[in-house]
Amino acid sequence: MWMANIYGTLEMQGAMTGDTRGRNLAMLMGVGAAVLFGASAPLAKLLLGTIDPVMLAGLLYLGSGLGMALAKAVQTVAGRSGSEASLRRMDFPWLLSALVVGGVAAPIILMLGLGTTPASTAALLLNFEAVGTVVVARLMFREAVGRWVWLALALVTVGSAVLSMDGGDGWGLSLGAVAILAACLLWGLDNNITRNVSARDPVSIVAIKGMGAGLFSVALAYALGRNFPVVSTALAAMLVGFVCYGLSIALYVRALRDMGAARTGALFGTAPFVGAAMSLLIFHDTLTLGFIASVPLMIVGAVILFKEAHAHTHVHLSEIHEHRHAHDDGHHDHTHEKSVEGAHSHPHQHEALGHTHSHAPDIHHRHGHEE
Numbered sequence: 303m304w305m306a307n308i309y310g311t312l313e314m315q316g317a318m319t320g321d322t323r324g325r326n327l328a329m330l331m332g333v334g335a336a337v338l339f340g341a342s343a344p345l346a347k348l349l350l351g352t353i354d355p356v357m358l359a360g361l362l363y364l365g366s367g368l369g370m371a372l373a374k375a376v377q378t379v380a381g382r383s384g385s386e387a388s389l390r391r392m393d394f395p396w397l398l399s400a401l402v403v404g405g406v407a408a409p410i411i412l413m414l415g416l417g418t419t420p421a422s423t424a425a426l427l428l429n430f431e432a433v434g435t436v437v438v439a440r441l442m443f444r445e446a447v448g449r450w451v452w453l454a455l456a457l458v459t460v461g462s463a464v465l466s467m468d469g470g471d472g473w474g475l476s477l478g479a480v481a482i483l484a485a486c487l488l489w490g491l492d493n494n495i496t497r498n499v500s501a502r503d504p505v506s507i508v509a510i511k512g513m514g515a516g517l518f519s520v521a522l523a524y525a526l527g528r529n530f531p532v533v534s535t536a537l538a539a540m541l542v543g544f545v546c547y548g549l550s551i552a553l554y555v556r557a558l559r560d561m562g563a564a565r566t567g568a569l570f571g572t573a574p575f576v577g578a579a580m581s582l583l584i585f586h587d588t589l590t591l592g593f594i595a596s597v598p599l600m601i602v603g604a605v606i607l608f609k610e611a612h613a614h615t616h617v618h619l620s621e622i623h624e625h626r627h628a629h630d631d632g633h634h635d636h637t638h639e640k641s642v643e644g645a646h647s648h649p650h651q652h653e654a655l656g657h658t659h660s661h662a663p664d665i666h667h668r669h670g671h672e673e
Contacts, residue, residue, distance in 0.1 A: 325662045328560035329608055332569035335553040340576025342546035344584050349542070352535050354528040359409065360519030361536055365543025366551065367512025373548075374505045385645050386503035387624040389510075393499045397510060400499075404492025405515025408485045410522075415481030427482040429462035429574060434490025435567030443494050445663050446612065447564045454606040455564075458571040461599030464592045465574055494563045496555060501624070501665050504555040508548050516543075562663030565607055575600045613660040616667070624649045 342362065349358060389397070416424055436455050439445040499507060530536065557566040575596055581587045628645045652666075661667045 325560060325660075325664075326608060328557050328662070328664075329565075329569060331553045332557035332561060332566045333572070333604070335550045335557060335566075336570045336573040337576050338546050338550035338553070339570070340573035341580055342542060342550075343574075343577035344580040345542045345546060346539075347581075348584070349535060349539055353531040353539060354523060356413070356519065356526060357523040357528045357531065358539055360516050360521075360523055361531075361539035362516070362543035362547055363405065363512050363519055364516025365512075365540025366548030367509050367514070367516050368540065369544030369548045370505050370512060370552065371509040374503075374509055377505065386505070386626050387501055389499070389502050389506050393502055396495055396498045397507065400492045400495040401511050401514045403488050403495065405511060406518050408488040408492065409515075409519065411481050411488065412485035415478040415485060418478030419482060424479075424482055425466035426463050427479055428486065429459055429466060429571070430483060431486040431489045431493075432462075432567045432571030433459055434487040435493045435570075436490075436564040438487070438490045438494045439497075439563040439567070442491075443497070443563070445494075445562050445564050448610070448612060450606055450610045451564055451568060454603040454610070455568040455571070457599045457603035457606070458568055461596040461603065462571055462574045464599065465578055465596040467592050490567065493554075493558070493567055497558045497563045500555050500559040504552040507555055508551045511551070512543070512548060560662060560664045565610075565662060569604065569607055572600050572604060611660050612662065613658060615656065615658045616661075617654070617656040620652065620654045622649060622651045 346358060346362065353361070419427075432455060436447060436451070440447045496507070496511075524530075531539070554566060554570065557569070561569075578587075578593055578596075582589060582593075626645050
């Protein structure tokens with residue numbers, strides 16, 4: 303139950319202190335998602351000597367799904383599951399699409415690309431998931447992306463590229479490289495599709511996506527003739543998956559709700575830096591010039607996202623929807639028949655409203671822009 307309330311505590315504080323404060327707390331969730339996911343690389347590396355990479359990927363996803371399903375069961379037994387909006391039938395086409403695109407298609411295309419692409423080239427290209435997320439958010443979903451977001455994305459992406467540069471393994475562009483870029487674009491599409499269900503319970507979303515992607519990858523590993531590891535190794539992999547994938551994706555979904563896909567994706571692009579920093583500590587890797595050069599780029603990019611201000615007069619149309627919220631945040635001033643304290647979820651109506659304030663493309667501000 304405690305792990306499922308990490309993002310809930312932050313959201314409740316944010317909802318009660320206004321849009322700007324709430325957005326900054328959502329950004330902290332995005333950073334937390336990047337930190338946890340970045341930690342998965344060095345931790346998974348510890349297991350690679352005893353487990354096949356394809357099988358490991360499946361167990362990581364499976365651990366995230368099963369772990370979050372257990373967290374959901376604990377929430378339900380404890381009577382704490384009512385503060386988030388439940389998934390509805392209309393959400394499952396989006397959820398299934400995200401699962402197929404990001405959990406099935408992208409990994410297959412990535413494996414095909416890795417087979418014919420030099421490792422150094424692949425490491426650089428894999429940093430473009432953040433770019434794919436922002437491009438899809440802008441072109442397909444018309445999310446507001448200003449020049450400061452583009453600048454932050456450029457800094458984070460260049461920082462990631464510098465971090466992963468290794469000229470000792472050969473270079474080359476090929477159909478394999480194109481396949482890796484296609485996989486990154488599909489993950490960017492997955493992130494944007496998931497944004498459309500981000501108002502729902504993140505724990506349930508991660509449980510479904512994790513188990514679906516995990517079962518597929520484990521089955522694929524068996525089809526490729528890979529052996530299942532010993533039980534202790536499998537459990538260790540699933541534990542890493544729960545912490546570094548499950549909790550990370552839950553925080554990512556919550557950040558999507560309040561920040562939109564572009565800004566969340568750009569922040570998540572700092573994950574490789576976290577992984578590299580942990581590798582220095584765990585494996586005593588040599589401190590490289592690339593790591594040192596990436597530090598200011600990553601920091602400046604993240605600071606730009608935190609400092610970015612987007613404000614203009616906008617109109618909210620009358621709307622009925624459901625999501626976790628608290629009152630006195632400027633958007634939820636409706637009344638209840640009985641006294642309600644703290645964050646809660648129920649179908650509620652927003653009356654038409656026009657006002658000006660700083661905001662992000664959260665679930666209340668996905669309006670169009672002329673730019």
